[in-house]
Amino acid sequence: MPDFLTAEFWQEYGTLLGQATIETLVMVASSTVIAYAVGILLAVVLKLTESGGLKPQPVLNAVLGWVVNMGRSLPFIILLIILIPFTRMIAGTIVGIRGAIVPLAVCAIPFVARMVESSFSEVRPGCIEAAQAFGASTMQIVFRVFLPESLPSLIRGAAITCITLVGYAAMAGAVGAGGLGDVAIRYGYYRYQGGVMFASIVVLIIVVQLIQSLFDLVARRIDKR
């Protein structure tokens, strides 16, 4: 019987894994919130300035689109290193949960921007035209049409973002960020304790499943289409 199924194993490592799970969730949740705060803003600008949008600005749109793509093309592990000075400036440290939240959020911003932009694109142009016809200003259209009409899609996108960040948070664990990835690497890899690695993977799988189910449930509840 694998050792992580025994009572002794959980007596010894239960607290460690529980603590690491909480750390992972904190990292994912905080970086998701920050990434959405900035990402939605970028998505609004991208959507409004696109050709045929409400405020076409081809140059701004192209430059911003290029910056977002560039952000998305950087591998997370490299971003983690490039951002060290920035992380130290913002969080005051580059290790632990605090040190991981900054690169995680920065990495997720362009991802979120594209995700939200594509949710906005699902809003029927006819609905936007109707809002215009009733005299809605651009900002009113953003807050009263784009955001509420695409909300179910935004929530489904948020599930994908969170789950992607669970993976990235594990990677950040490799450079001392804490969380389940950190536990898996320190105990499982460096100390040859396969059971701990396996257990943390199982917890990760459960975390991912729960995130997906929860977001799906909410999205289904609120979608009136």
Place this chain on the structure above:
Amino acid sequence: MIELKSLSKTYSSKNGSSYEALKDIDLRVDDGDIYGIIGVSGAGKSTLVRCMNLLERPTAGQVLIDGEDITHYQGRHLFELRSRIGMIFQDFNLFTQRTVLKNVLFPLEIRHDGHSSALSRARELLELVGLSDMEDRYPSQLSGGQQQRVSIARALANRPSYLLCDELTSALDSLTTASILALLAEINRTLGVTIVIITHAMSVVQAVCNKVAVIDGSRIVEAGRVTEVFSSPQARITLQLLGLEPVTAAAPAAAGATGTINAHDPSDTKREVASDA
């Protein structure tokens, strides 16, 4: 009164080609009219009605509402103007995540109307269109005819003097069409709202309109009182629409009276959201 003077609209694409959707349009809609604008697909009628509330900007010419030149209205003026003109669409364009009541409230929210008066106004309109018992439903739970009734209530929320209808019955069956048109006639009679109806169906014009303009190849080829235009139609397209002249298999009246339609297929020009920039 809505007046269009020498109005033209040209779409130019990036590759240098251009398409004239409207050429030199002169049109006057008097207060109290139910004015039908009829034409085949791609004749330019949707663009024409969108010039009246500047969802489309004309390339040349003027749009006058109650004698006021609005052609170059921007920002706040434009939003205020549009709130005085209701609009109804072929696909209803209801907000899917809002209830029926909240859809009707939308134009009032935009104008920051006081909540309680807005609510009573919205309920009053739902009663007018016969959907009082459905205010908490969502558009996806309604039939096409019911959705169009909601969109009529929504369009009337700001007590507009004008109601623009873009193919409002094209997605509906004939009985539903008849009831929606009867509702429009009632709104015209009781609320005194001037109505412009864009359609490709002669039956719609015959049912409710007092005046009609026939548009073909981006131009108005015939206009006047429905009784006069229909009793002595002049343009070939009108004769064809009335079924008095055969339509050949090759071209459904494409050349019409003007014979100058552009070879460019207007269905290629993707409808884009109008810019308020």
